[in-house]
Amino acid sequence: MQRTREPSEVLDNIPGLIVILTADGTLEFVNRPVQDYFGLTLEHLKGWVTSDAIHPDDLSTTISTLRRAIQTGQPYQLDHRLRRFDGAYRWFHDDGQPIRDADGRIVNWYVLFTDIHERKTAEEGLRQRSRELASVIDTIPGLVMTATAEGEVEFVNQGTLEYFGRTLEELKGWTVGDSVHPDDLVYALPEWRRCVETGERLDLDNRCRRADGEYRWFHSSALPLHDADGRVARWYVLLTDIHERKTAEEELRRSEQSLHEAQKLSHTGSWKYVLSGPITLTPEMGRIFGVDSGDHTSGTEYFFNRFHPEDRKRIENLFERSVTQKTDFQADYRIVLPDGAIRHLHTVGHPVMKESGELIEFFGTTVDVTEHWEARAELERALAEIKRLRDRLQDENLALREEIIRSSMFEEIVGSSQPLRKVLDQVARVAPTDSTVLISGE
Incomplete structure (x- = not known):
């Protein structure tokens, strides 16, 4: 037993x-x-x-x-x-x-x-890694958060606490509407809700209110973490301060708008010809050349085809020589628009090169001087007419002088001379400033 x-x-x-x-x-x-x-x-x-x-x-x-x-x-x-x-x-x-x-x-x-x-060693190692991760996250130049699948805040880094001036417990009850600028809320809130519902990534720019009440621009990015079944388990959110960039972009936009207005008023367009890329134009440059929205303007051929037949070869040779020799480009020429209208242009171009001397691009401006040319042509026609009238007046003066000498009746001649009356009628039709020229001959 x-x-x-x-x-x-x-x-x-x-x-x-x-x-x-x-x-x-x-x-x-x-x-x-x-x-x-x-x-x-x-x-x-x-x-x-x-x-x-x-x-x-x-x-x-x-x-x-x-x-x-x-x-x-x-x-x-x-x-x-x-x-x-x-x-x-x-x-x-x-x-x-x-x-x-x-x-x-x-x-x-x-x-x-x-x-x-x-187990304890593993837990301590995990805590140590968590502390190290928290330290790393705190050094990230941005506002870092994690949120539940429903979008409720779970964790934030130190930068987030300092920016909003709130504790973690206060931020856990945070909603998008609590800190986003009212003007941005109309698109930020629906987009965040849509991403939470669909599990899609969030990417948008919006302004967030700082603890002192000032709003600054941020790029908000949120990535979902999925579980083994593909469901969203958590959201990782990063808000990157882009206020200086946004401010610079706004200043640039206003500057470009002012430039476009100035170019429109002065009929001046600007362009850039990159040897390894397309030609870029300002809106006024496109208006000058009559560019439509569907036109392909990436190459020089489009613009060469606009040149007046009598000017094209000269301008092409001049431009090619400037590119080859890397020298400034300047030319006066005409273009013919699709509707047959002719415009007179003055273009100046300057080469941009690397320190090594390699040509990168040409930058230039084009001024529509059509009104100047038309005014000059009108002035030349007016001067020719003035000269013709002056010559005719001189002839009439000679005839009148002979008649005065013969008759010695100056007042009567003035009142009854048919040729003189005809000349005076023509003088009256000329601009007052030109009448003096006709009469004095100067």
Whole structure:
């Protein structure tokens, strides 16, 4: 018949550290794994409170937890470090359960020590990595947040707390409408809601109110993190300050608008011819050449085809020579628009080169001088007419002088001379400023 094993023998073979205490907490029994771990006998272990069996940093907590359990009779659990026989400390989880007699009185405490050192080490490593990650996130030049799948704030970096002047708890109740500029809210809020519903990435520019009430421009980007089933588990949000860029863009836009207005008023267009790329034009340059929205203006051929047949070869040769020799370009020429209208233009171009002397592009301006040419042609016609009338007047003066000499009746001649009356009628039809020229001959 097989011998019944002693309880201590059973406990010695359990792969764990087991301790039995009396009702008042006195050490009564330890199994073999306990003695092997500490390298001490039961008698030596009974003085554990004053020994270094428990890590000094954990001793106070261990004593107070055990005393409270003995006083209340309630089970207890505790994590602390125990010194191994070789001097190394390892983490253990204590699970203490009271054993009661038939009358309900506690007679013993059974305590199981479970080695959790690897778990604790992993947890500490995770905490350390979390601290390092938090430090890295705090150095990111932007506002970093994480949000739940529903879009509620979970975590923010230090920069976010400082910008909004709120605590994390306050920001957890944050909504888009709390800090986004009212003018931007009309598109930012619907877009954020749409992304939360669809799980699509968010990318937009909007203004956010700082703690001092000032609004600054940010680029808001939110990426979803999906779980194994493809559902959104969390949102990672980054707000990048682009206020200076936006301000510069607005100033540039106003500057370009002013330039376009000035070019429109002065009939001046500008252009850029990149050797490795397309030609770019200002709106006024397109208007001067009669460019339609569907026209392909990326190459020089489009503009060469607009040149007046009598000017095209000359201008093409001049432009090609400027490109080859990397010299300034200047020319007066005519273009013919699709409706047959002819415009007179004056163009100046300047080469832009690298430090090595390699030509990068040509930048230039073109002025529509059609009105100037038409005014000059009109002036030339007027001057020719004035000259013709002056010559005719001189002839009439000679005839009149001869007639005066013959008749010596100046007043009568003036009043009755048919040729003179005809000349004076023509003079009256000439501009007042030109009448003096006709009469004086100057």
